Amino acid sequence: MGFWDKISNIDRRWIYLLVALATFFPMIFVMQFPVELTPEVIQLYEAIDSLPDSSVVMLTFDYYPSAMAETRPMSVAALRHMFSKDMKVVTVSNIPLGGPTIAEDVTRSVAKEYGKEYGVDFVNLGYRANYVAVMHGLASSIESIFKADFTGTSLKDLPMMNEIKNYEDMEFICVIADNATIDYWISIVNAQYGIPVGGGVTAVVAPKMYAFVEADQLTGLLGGMKGAAEYELLINQPGTATRGMDSQSLVHFLIIFFVIVGNIGFFATRKKSKDHS
Secondary structure (H helix, E strand, O other), X not given: OOHHHHHHOOOHHHHHHHHHHHHHHHHHOOOOOOOOOOHHHHHHHHXXXXXXXXXXXXXXEEOOHHHHHHHHHHHHHHHHHHHHOOOEEEEEEOOOOOHHHHHHHHHHHHHHHHOOOEOOOEEEEEEOOOHHHHHHHHHHOHXXXXXXXXXXXXXXXXXXXXXXXXXXXXXXXXXXXOOOHHHXXXXXXXXXXXXXXXXXXXXXXXXXXXXXXXXXXXXXXEEHHHHHHHHHHXXXXXXXXHHHHHHHHHHHHHHHHHHHHHHHHHHHHHHHHHHHO
């Protein structure tokens, strides 16, 4: 049996093994394949970066655990950017299943990197039902909607919240979502109350959001894992999104390689069979 015959009859389990290795290798060793920066990601980065240090911003965790592969890296990158500028960060979630606990996990872990103190540098408000009413209510008084934070601590006992009463005390809102809640942040909070809103959404949701960016109703956009990887590149802190894109790229290269080799093998064995006939 010739070389191309062996290639054409290779045990597919070897292919599965190579794909598995290509998937997991970048998760251990960051390869950082080139990532092209898109204008929407740059716009979001510059919007946050141009804010004065110590500004008050809101970061939302409007996504379910099933979307964490794409959205969690966005939250981590945005929070790192905000903490690097000593911003005061208020987090909230309009998702009852997972959102508030994800916010708690992300904020606590990233805060340790920057030596930030809960109640002084960041606060997790948690979740309240009926997000439309919540968005309107926050415009007049945060305390009217959230009497206490996610842990049950009264807002009056959190020093940071003594100076933050409503949207007027915030410079920017960054919405990370996997669903239509971002539409309401745009149509209610941005359109009616004039607060700048930027966003990060899953790849499925992203195409609809570009129209809002073009209309200047959304200040920048992270689209899917690639958008998260771009943001990690801009803040010079490669994370899980960068690793995820590396895995994706490596697997794509491998598949292209297999397609090329497979086709060469097919035509080589076909020519050989014709020569023998």
